[in-house]
Amino acid sequence: MPMLLLASTSPRRSELLKMAGYEFNVTSSDVSEGYLRGTPPIQIVEQLAARKAEAVAKLNPQDTVLGADTVVVYKGRVLGKPKDPEDAKAMLRLLSGNVHQVYTGYCVICGKEMIRGHECTSVEFYPLSEAEISAYCETPEPMDKAGAYAIQGRGALFIKRIDGDFYNVMGLPIGKINRILAGLKNSSKES
Numbered sequence: 018m019p020m021l022l023l024a025s026t027s028p029r030r031s032e033l034l035k036m037a038g039y040e041f042n043v044t045s046s047d048v049s050e051g052y053l054r055g056t057p058p059i060q061i062v063e064q065l066a067a068r069k070a071e072a073v074a075k076l077n078p079q080d081t082v083l084g085a086d087t088v089v090v091y092k093g094r095v096l097g098k099p100k101d102p103e104d105a106k107a108m109l110r111l112l113s114g115n116v117h118q119v120y121t122g123y124c125v126i127c128g129k130e131m132i133r134g135h136e137c138t139s140v141e142f143y144p145l146s147e148a149e150i151s152a153y154c155e156t157p158e159p160m161d162k163a164g165a166y167a168i169q170g171r172g173a174l175f176i177k178r179i180d181g182d183f184y185n186v187m188g189l190p191i192g193k194i195n196r197i198l199a200g201l202k203n204s205s206k207e208s
């Protein structure tokens with residue numbers, strides 16, 4: 018039976034799909050997250066999401082596959098996951114007191130159909146003290162998150178304002194994805 022496959026090991030993406038009532042399997046795509054310096058963020062997240070989905074779809078052509086990728090962008094600088102706690106501190110110093118954008122690219126592949134796109138959310142941080150940044154970076158929370166914070170975790174304390182989809186910041190714009198998946202179901206019923 019055709020399945021929904023999430024081409025992502027991100028526990029947050031699984032959590033959001035589960036919350037939305039989907040039954041799915043998780044498959045790691047093992048796609049390298051490299052991109053060329055200077056590539057626009059929209060291109061980065063859409064291409065990486067497509068690479069992740071394509072790698073899984075190739076091995077599971079009968080299934081519907083969802084890939085996604087999230088980056089944080091501050092003044093044109095693309096911040097992925099920090100390399101180590103010092104890198105995480107440097108990212109948070111940049112974001113402190115400022116507005117940044119979070120881009121999540123997504124790609125859904127179902128047979129010959131491929132739907133890709135992105136969602137952008139603006140996030141404003143309160144000014145953070147050096148003590149706050151250091152204490153946060155002693156916890157594991159920032160290490161596997163783009164921009165070195167988790168809006169859904171203790172990083173919530175940094176947030177002054179957001180403009181856009183909260184779930185997009187967590188790694189998956191679930192409302193939009195649900196509409197795309199529902200559209201696929203309806204179009205397969207019609208044909």
Ligand SMILES: Cc1cn([C@H]2C[C@H](O)[C@@H](COP(=O)(O)OP(=O)(O)OP(=O)(O)O)O2)c(=O)[nH]c1=O
Binds near residue numbers: 027098161
């Ligand atoms: C900004 C932010 C990011 N994140 C997470 C979402 C993503 O999981 C992660 C960015 O890394 P990604 O490379 O998008 O995803 P991933 O490595 O976790 O999973 P995979 O490559 O297998 O798809 O940062 C949060 O959980 N909360 C936040 O507030």
